[in-house]
Amino acid sequence: xxxxxxxxxxxxxxxxxxxxxxxxxxxxxxxxxxxxxxxxxxxxxxxxxxxxxxxxxxxxxxxxxxxxxxxxxxxxxxxxxxxxxxxxxxxxxxxxxxxxxxxxxxxxxxxxxxxxxxxxxxxxxxxxxxxxxxxxxxxxxxxxxxxxxxxxxxxxxxxxxxxxxxxxxxxxxxxxxxxxxxxxxxxxxxxxxxxxxxxxxxxxxxxxxxxxxxxxxxxxxxxxxxxxxxxxxxxxxxxxxxxxxxxxxxxxxxxxxxxxxxxxxxxxxxxxxxxxxxxxxxxxxxxxxxxxxxxxxxxxxxxxxxxxxxxxxxxxxxxxxxxxxxxxxxxxxxxxxxxxxxxxxxxxxxxxxxxxxxxxx
Ligand code: NAD
Numbered sequence: 001x002x003x004x005x006x007x008x009x010x011x012x013x014x015x016x017x018x019x020x021x022x023x024x025x026x027x028x029x030x031x032x033x034x035x036x037x038x039x040x041x042x043x044x045x046x047x048x049x050x051x052x053x054x055x056x057x058x059x060x061x062x063x064x065x066x067x068x069x070x071x072x073x074x075x076x077x078x079x080x081x082x083x084x085x086x087x088x089x090x091x092x093x094x095x096x097x098x099x100x101x102x103x104x105x106x107x108x109x110x111x112x113x114x115x116x117x118x119x120x121x122x123x124x125x126x127x128x129x130x131x132x133x134x135x136x137x138x139x140x141x142x143x144x145x146x147x148x149x150x151x152x153x154x155x156x157x158x159x160x161x162x163x164x165x166x167x168x169x170x171x172x173x174x175x176x177x178x179x180x181x182x183x184x185x186x187x188x189x190x191x192x193x194x195x196x197x198x199x200x201x202x203x204x205x206x207x208x209x210x211x212x213x214x215x216x217x218x219x220x221x222x223x224x225x226x227x228x229x230x231x232x233x234x235x236x237x238x239x240x241x242x243x244x245x246x247x248x249x250x251x252x253x254x255x256x257x258x259x260x261x262x263x264x265x266x267x268x269x270x271x272x273x274x275x276x277x278x279x280x281x282x283x284x285x286x287x288x289x290x291x292x293x294x295x296x297x298x299x300x301x302x303x304x305x306x307x308x309x310x311x312x313x314x315x316x317x318x319x320x321x322x323x324x325x326x327x328x329x330x331x332x333x334x335x336x337x338x339x340x341x342x343x344x345x346x347x348x349x350x351x352x353x354x355x356x357x358x359x360x361x
Pocket of ligand 1: 011015066067068069070071083086259260276278279280281282283284285290291292293295333
């Protein structure tokens, strides 16, 4: 089992180090190789996704990714910015399906900004299409407007587009995931305004005919954003396009209290995957040893389950995280009165200790 470890920038290096410690204690035959990505790779090689890093990622069974980005790179040309590395990896590895579970741990009910009764027991899965939509559609750019409200002035434009096979494959992923859960899919679109999303709705409905045991509901994205904070537990699997998924999955992450708790997986059609926390490189807290490593540690668990076929090891990590939370340990982002504040390394060590204890037990 070969894992490409790409810590990246900011807190990326701190949280990935803890996830690697957790993986090492499992005593499984991993081969882990680390490479630079993002701003760190730009500094060393002049590009956020050097060929050597891309080659390593392509050859691995899975990629464990931290985060990339820093405001100091905001003035670079777009292709050289750290965030392009993640887009490049998604595109080159064909990672079209992004899984973002939003699970509210009972111990963290108080950390959410929503009322406890709304989120207690929350367990939803947002599936976001990751390689299409307006984020990749061509043409895009700036030009002088020839029509519109202000002809002759400067304008910018992007292209929203989805092909039928792109929608079909993500719809299959969603229906198949729903079969392993509560058999309910909400497809989020903006079919009332956008041609692309009327097409999305039609194709999802067509694919649904192959899954009569799964309930399908369509919802406009503005309503979905509202329902996610009004009655989040009414959802089970949510499937949507790249841009709506980007926004809704961040919204869903806050239901659970902290973005520092949320893992994610991005898979291609052969189950090769990139696993990363849902958050970014958090330059505001980087280097302070206070970031929450649990999203990355839980991403490593998803990696074991989806790409490395080690479901038992995944369970061991997830159980250890629950044990640590139940024991009252909290990083600053999820800390509340009556719990014990720990730093990044202490949280990682506590998860390692919980795994070791169950192994010995
Ligand atoms: P961010 O997710 O990095 O941070 C948002 C807020 O959440 C910050 O206050 C941060 O301190 C906090 N936070 C994030 N992760 C945390 C953790 N593990 N523990 C505790 N607190 C945590 O988003 P941002 O500030 O908008 O972006 C910062 C940089 O990250 C930017 O350069 C952005 O482009 C990049 N980014 C990268 C990715 C990625 O690598 N996939 C994703 C999103 C943003």
